[in-house]
Amino acid sequence: MNGLFVSSSPHIRSARTTQKIMLDVIIALLPALIASAVIFGPRTLLLAGVSAAACVACEALWEKLRKQPSTVSDLSAVVTGLLIAFNVPASMPVWELIIGDMVAIFIVKMLFGGLGCNFINPAMVGRTVLFLSFTADMTNYVIPEKAVDALSSATPLAIMGELGWNDFPELLLGIHGGVMGETCALALILGGVYLVIRRVIKPIIPISYIGSTLLFSWLFGGEQPVLSLFAGGLMLGAIFMATDYVTSPYTNKGKLIFGIGCGLLTAAIRIFSNSAGGVSFSILLMNLLVPYINGLTMPKPLGGVSEK
Amino acid sequence: MSAVRLHGVRVPHMKNTAGRKPERMGVPTVVTIPMSMHIGAPAEPVVKPGDKVMVGQLIAKDAGPVSSPVYSSVSGVVKKIDDMLMSNGKFMKAITIESDGKQDIWDQLKVPEINSFENFIAAVKDSGVVGLGGAGFPTAVKLDIKDLSRIETIIVNGAECEPYVTSDTRTMLDDAEYVWEGIKLLQRYLQAKRIVIAIENNKPDCIRTFQNMCSGNNGIEVAIMPSIYPQGGEKVLIYNVLKKIVPEGKLPIDVGAIVINCTTVAAIARYVKTGMPLIEKCITVDGSAVREPKNVIAPIGTPVSDVFEFCGGFKEEPKKILYGGPMMGIALPSLEYPIMKNNNAILAFGQKEALTPEPTACIRCGTCIESCPLRLMPTEFAEAYEAGDAERLGKLKVNLCMECGCCSYACPAKRPLVQTNRLAKSFLAAHIAEKKAQAEKDSREGANSR
Structure with a gap:
């Protein structure tokens, strides 16, 4: 016998891996990606592919230059790439999109130490940098090919006051202007349900985020608080961006505080500042508070006696 | 006090050997019996090389207040007493006995006379019984409670939450009378008001057996526990059965509880009934590399290689050998290690299961x-x-x-x-x-x- 392995217990491990989790997130994004291709045309697929590839390439390049072991197989760069693509309109020039990818991977992710070490969501920063740098291109919302009325040719958040419940089906299906991945609320919710069923995420953040957005929108006197939930980037942000493990709190209580904070900020920005990007700024701001939320919501160890 | 459920993980049960009655293996040619198969001071040898010993004969006496005596598991001749490298990396004195194969029983064995708490504790000590769930804490020390009124509940731990391991299951089924006798002894001499036999719900046969025994017995009951690892952990079990939290630095008795493993209880009863101290163990032998997984009754000190041999040897080259289950078991560097008092399983895994996965970056998923x-x-x-x-x-x-x-x-x-x-x-x-x-x-x- 040529030697036995000796290692620290436990000697069995669960089947869950980072790669499988990321793959599940990619699968969960597919309905919305398909919906975007149907609504805005096949260019969305090109953007998604380029963005994912660019993120993977950036990570691989960084690790090559820094002589670090490659981590691209964990698929987290693919998720970041897809999410950035989801946050640009279908008309976005490809080179601008790639700048967003580079910002996300080089500056936000790798500079801080790679996966798990970034303190804010890379995709969200990529999106925000693009929004502030190329505002015109980022808000050049493509009108859906199947546009039928005023709603479908505009971004609904801008004309919330004019909308009524008869516009709900179009909101739900996403047949209206907006960035490519955010419009089809139905597809995003479907992806979210998949993630919950696969136990990749808990529903706490999406539900508390969306719920508190509704509550505060109503309290702040926003127009059409219920319908506005299905407009803009809320569904995409609440289901896919705010639930990012690295930049959200550990515990259920922490997640609840985080979700409510996001909702409060989103409602406030949407109603009081009239600025697009309420969801992005809210999530980024709450990302910064995660260490404090984690500190405040530390579970009490069973039988732990605090030092006097 | 909170009523929140404790977390845990749902491990694969892998109780492949639960349905197989343990088989008694043949007498090994040599046994190596370490002086420390318990927590506390190592026992002191009372025999020397060349001495003839018999089954059940005292070969090392307890040394100090927290210690446990050791008995010979075979009849034969003491070959040597020297240091062996234990699985924890420390050297420990061990007595090596060459068996004569006759298994002659020591003529001085006698059934202990018990009529008070004091001589019950003395008997538990003489039995050589330690925490057989794996911890190895001397049972006599655990049960020697000065003020018996502090004991509200004794929890008999039949959770057996480790994957693969079924030796407690077999004890509860095959030695149910001994477990029951032991429970009665605890009830009588520790004046326990309430005794709870806690069994995970993946052992319906054990649950039924003890539910039948409990009917009509006041103060003894079965608690059916969900099969969530680590249900059998002492603090976890106390919380789940009694909803009490053992504070940091305190003992279970400080919340009125004693937790004792079901096989430990049976071993006490066996000694009290027969006078035979702890010299053999029911061991689950399993794992992907083992040809015929089964439960084996093996003399203490038997090299694990002999036990695997008894199970048909290996069907693939073993790459990892464990003392105990896969969640908390200790990986052994060789097959020379002996079966000890507090062993309940030895597992052997092939290349695929033996490899530890490569760690990747923490994704802070919580x-x-x-x-x-x-x-x-x-x-x-x-x-x-x-x-x-x-x-x-x-x-x-x-x-x-x-x-x-x-x-x-x-x-x-x-x-x-x-x-x-x-x-x-x-x-x-x-x-x-x-x-x-x-x-x-x-x-x-x-x-x-x-």
Whole structure:
């Protein structure tokens, strides 16, 4: 016998891996990606592919230059790439999109130490940098090919006051202007349900985020608080961006505080500042508070006696 | 007191051997019996090389208040008494006995006379019984409660939550009378008001057996526990059965509870009934490399290689051998190690299962926190340990970690969290000791300068 392995217990491990989790997130994004291709045309697929590839390439390049072991197989760069693509309109020039990818991977992710070490969501920063740098291109919302009325040719958040419940089906299906991945609320919710069923995420953040957005929108006197939930980037942000493990709190209580904070900020920005990007700024701001939320919501160890 | 459910993980049960009655293996040619198969002071040999010994004969006496005597598991001749390298990396004195194959029973064995708490405890001590669930704490020390009125509940631990291991299951089925006798002894001599036999719900046969025995018996009941690892952990079981929390640095008795493993209970009863001390163990032999997984009754001191041999040997080259289950078991560097009192399983795995997955970056998913039954934060331990922050480790209560393995098991990044916890625990302990020594030194110097 040529030697036995000796290692620290436990000697069995669960089947869950980072790669499988990321793959599940990619699968969960597919309905919305398909919906975007149907609504805005096949260019969305090109953007998604380029963005994912660019993120993977950036990570691989960084690790090559820094002589670090490659981590691209964990698929987290693919998720970041897809999410950035989801946050640009279908008309976005490809080179601008790639700048967003580079910002996300080089500056936000790798500079801080790679996966798990970034303190804010890379995709969200990529999106925000693009929004502030190329505002015109980022808000050049493509009108859906199947546009039928005023709603479908505009971004609904801008004309919330004019909308009524008869516009709900179009909101739900996403047949209206907006960035490519955010419009089809139905597809995003479907992806979210998949993630919950696969136990990749808990529903706490999406539900508390969306719920508190509704509550505060109503309290702040926003127009059409219920319908506005299905407009803009809320569904995409609440289901896919705010639930990012690295930049959200550990515990259920922490997640609840985080979700409510996001909702409060989103409602406030949407109603009081009239600025697009309420969801992005809210999530980024709450990302910064995660260490404090984690500190405040530390579970009490069973039988732990605090030092006097 | 909170009524919140404790976390844990759903491990694969793999109780492949639960349906097989244990088989008694042949007498090994040589047994090696370590002097420390328990927590506390190692026993002191009372035999010397060349001495003839018989089955059940005292070969080492307990040394100190927390210790346990050791008996010969074979008849034969003491070959040598020397140091052996134990699985924890320390050297320990061990008695090697060459068996004559006759298994002659020691003529001085006698059934102990029991009529009081004191001689019950003395009998438990003489039986050589220690915590057979794996901990190996001398049972007589655990049961020697000065004020019996403190005992509200005795929990007989039949949870057996480790994957693969079924030796407790077999004891509960095949030695149900001994378990029951033992429970009656505890009820009588410890004046226990309530005895709860806690069994995981994946052992319906055991549950039925004891439910039948309990009917009509006041003060003895079966508690059916969900099969969530680590249900059999002492603090976990106390919380789940009694909803009581054992505070840091305290013992179960401080919340009125005693937890005792079902096989331990049976071993006490066997000694009280027959006078035969603990000299053999029911061992689950399983794992992907074992040809015929089964339960084996093996004399203590039998080399694990002999036990595997009895199970048809290996069907593939074993790459990892474990003392105990896969969650908390200890990986052995060779097949020379002996069966010990507190062993309940030996497992052998092939190449595929033996390899440890490569750890990747922590994604801060919080799964480790979500799976810790004691509500600790393993990922934070790792961070604080790497930063050398003993103060923070103290605040995070790394010292409470019982190394059950849930965090490492669940971690999707395959990080060796338990290993880090162990390192962090000893780092914290060293820091506290250092601080204490420094404080003593300071106060001494302060006194001198006055």
